[in-house]
Amino acid sequence: MPIFWLQIKALASYFVKASTGSQNANNIPPAPASSIPNTDKIVTLARMAEIRHRVGIQGSAAEIYRLLTTDAGLSQWWTSDTEGAGGVGSVIYFRFGDDGPRFEVTELVTDRRVRWRHYGDMPGAWKGSEILFDLQAEEKQTIVAFSHYNWPQADDFLAHCSTKWGIFMMSLKSCVETGTGQPYPDDIHIDFDE
Amino acid sequence: MPIFWLQIKALASYFVKASTGSQNANNIPPAPASSIPNTDKIVTLARMAEIRHRVGIQGSAAEIYRLLTTDAGLSQWWTSDTEGAGGVGSVIYFRFGDDGPRFEVTELVTDRRVRWRHYGDMPGAWKGSEILFDLQAEEKQTIVAFSHYNWPQADDFLAHCSTKWGIFMMSLKSCVETGTGQPYPDDIHIDFDE
Known part of the structure; x- marks a missing residue:
């Protein structure tokens, strides 16, 4: 920028x-x-640049934590082809078609926090980046604060991913509140080339 | 953060x-x-922190430019209660209920670029910030690169606004592609308190 x-x-x-x-x-x-x-x-x-989002979800922190820490859960809102979720040190492979990013789980605080560190080479712009989901239970909702940080620069791809992460946060919210998310390949498209 | x-x-x-x-x-x-x-x-x-988004809209740059530079256009995707849009130097008042932010138009390049500078005191966190819409016509779509920059810090309110701006970029896209946006008060809510 x-x-x-x-x-x-x-x-x-x-x-x-x-x-x-x-x-x-x-x-x-x-x-x-x-x-x-x-x-x-x-x-x-x-x-270093960063993407941030923040949504309130009418559901328990425990339910959201499950959606962030298990293959079955992650498959319901980000990509239906998710494999490898587990404890700290596990590497999760998120496929979008033939390939996709991998993240190593680096921090887990039950019902409170999930942190991943990008693993491998794909996509190149994500190398060295980390993702943090912070859950805060309130009376009527659970706040999910999302951050994808340590980007080398705030370029067009970051802007694309910022919009797309917002869409996937709404997919997570929808998954909890209606029982149906919009994970890949049923995700909402934000441009013609997707 | x-x-x-x-x-x-x-x-x-x-x-x-x-x-x-x-x-x-x-x-x-x-x-x-x-x-x-x-x-x-x-x-x-x-x-200084920044929110960025990027969407591809199947419509002409001229149509999108109109939606960014006129009261009638802005009312179709951000808030239905918009007043004051005009040339450089005009101050646009975007009401969300009783009150809302104002922006001064600081740059206009027909069908290419729109820039606003925050005007007045509301909301306090937006003081000194600016918004840029950059339009790039491609063969099958027009790319809209959005930036709300010069925030004093990347706090919870920035994260909230980041998600909400993503929602409104999708409203702008929907407005062009389907004829119907989701401006306030028909906007999509991202938490229980909105």
Whole structure:
């Protein structure tokens, strides 16, 4: 996103200027080049991007947790071809046709939290990313806070996935509230090419 | 989001350490405190958050542009109570019941781009934010890239709005493709409290 890059460039340029400025309040000479921090590293830290969603589902945290932690559950709202869900360390394979992403389960807190780390190479843009589902039981609903974070950049593919994750969060909600989700291959399409 | 804050804190702490470290390659004494850049400013620059979406709509860019730039058009997919749409400088009032946000139109490129800047105080979390719709005509559809950027932080309200903007992008798509959108008060609800 241009805006995002402008902010990062402003940040990097501010940093370099602040570190190398030839004038300061005490008229101290500029520091030698070797003391300039590695701005590449800072830019990398700052530019990680994230998709967030938040829905309220009229159902128990236990039911939602089951839908996030079992093959049978995940098959009801994300893709009907899901395999490998289990405890921490298990690798879940989500197929959308011939192939699809894999995630390793890295954290499980019963009825409260599920965290996955992307596993393997597909899709490339997801390498290094993680997904967190945080469940918060309220009086009349369970709040599901979703985050797909540690993207290298906020590009067109992130924007596509942001919309699609929103659709799948509504599929999860529908699955609990009506008994029927819209998992692949019955998922709602957001563009002509899907 | 904790992760996001961790990244920002890591960034700020890296910056301070790099600027004040007592050792470096040339064994130069640490710079005086006055030469430490203002890390508050850097954190503010780095932490701006953004919602992005991307849908493909089977309709012309001209039709979509009309739905983004006129009261009659905006009323068909975001809120039925929309008033004030016009040229650059006009302020559009989007009511959801008694009140709602206002946006000033800041950029218009016919059939290509629409940009708004948040106007006034409501909701507080949107102050300073901007919205960009970018239209790209393809052979079989028009791609709409949506961004609501310059949020002060990626909090629960951003997550809620991210899901809700996805819903409204699908409403815009439905409006073009079927003739019927789901604007407020007929919008699809994403939690029990709406």
